[in-house]
Amino acid sequence: MAQDESTSTVLVAGGANLLIAAAKLVAGLASGSSAMLSEAAHSFGDTMNQVFLMAALRKSRKPPDARHPFGYGMERYFWSLLAAVGIFVLGAGFSAYQGVEALVSPGGSEGSPTWAFVVLGLSFVFEGGSFVKGLMQLRGNAAGAGASPGSYLRRDADPALRAVIWEDGAALVGLLLAAGGLGLDTLTGGRTFDGIASLAIAVLLVGVAYGLGRQNQQFLIGKAASPELQSDIADLIGETEGVDSVIELMTMRLSPDEVLVAARVDLADHLTPDQIEQAADEIDDLVTERFPEVRHLFLDPTPDRGEEGATSAPG
Secondary structure, eight states, X not given: OHHHHHHHHHHHHXXXXXXXXXXXXXXXXXXXXXXXXXXHHHHHHHHHHHHHHHHHHHHTTSOOOSSOTTOSTTHHHHHHHHHHHHIXXXXXXXXXXXXXXXXXXXXXXXXXXXXXXXHHHHHHHHHHHHHHHHHHHHHHHHHHHTSOHHHHHHHTSOHHHHHHHHHHHHHHHHHHHHHHHHHHHXXXXXXXXXXXXXXXXXXXXXXXXXXXXXHHHHHHTOOOOOHHHHHHHHHHHHTSTTEEEEEEEEEEEEETTEEEEEEEEEEOTTOOHHHHHHHHHHHHHHHHHHOTTEEEEEEEEOOOOSSTTOOOOOO
8 A cells, every 4th residue: 555655664764764763963063064964954953854754644534424435545745844944944044054053163174084984874865765765666556657757756656755756856955065174174174164064964954845835836736647647537537428528627636545536527418317317426436436536526517508617627
């Protein structure tokens, strides 16, 4: 099940981030590297974000009730939005502070950078492992949906999986920035490059936070399913016996594996009320069988009045 796989991906990422954050903190204090301390804050922020993502996965499992008849699937987008805010506040804010402090404070860094480089290397291995696990899940989910991994990540991926991939990808880039800044300052004996690396990490995290926040915001306000899915559903309905045309088709993604569909269809004029009911049942069965993610399908039999007021399914 995709949700169970997302849970394991989040747990792996969370465990790796917690261990890495502690190691980065010790290495940062030992070496006096601002970029290393920024990376420690980044990893602690990512760990807290995994808590938000676990809450999203748990709360979204609640069944529909009278107050929420379409279920709680959008909980995933809400908690993932909070995770994006956490990246911005905890990671980017502290990294920016460390970068400015390193640039305005004279003198070289204190302590040996050896352990910092060791921790950076180990962190890259662990973060890379978590990143690869996320990519493997992404590829599998995208293949099951018949989409490319890139388009699936942007449009239909589980927000927990999306957050893990974005965070781990940013973490790998951040580690390279920290290593570069620390290495250059080791050669030059200053703190300038270390501070620049911290500021670059802050900019990186701001970009990640904005990207994740923007994507989850779109789903929270009612984002449609992918154009390919809309087109396939409209084609299937239009090919059903008794349907002359699909006048309008609207969709909304309720969760990564739940889609609501509302369609205005022009049925054949000769159909009796019983035949209209039979056609509606057949359409419902065909659509939900071929597209299991369609959990709610609403049909509105509407005579086609021509071009006025008629809208084709989005492409």
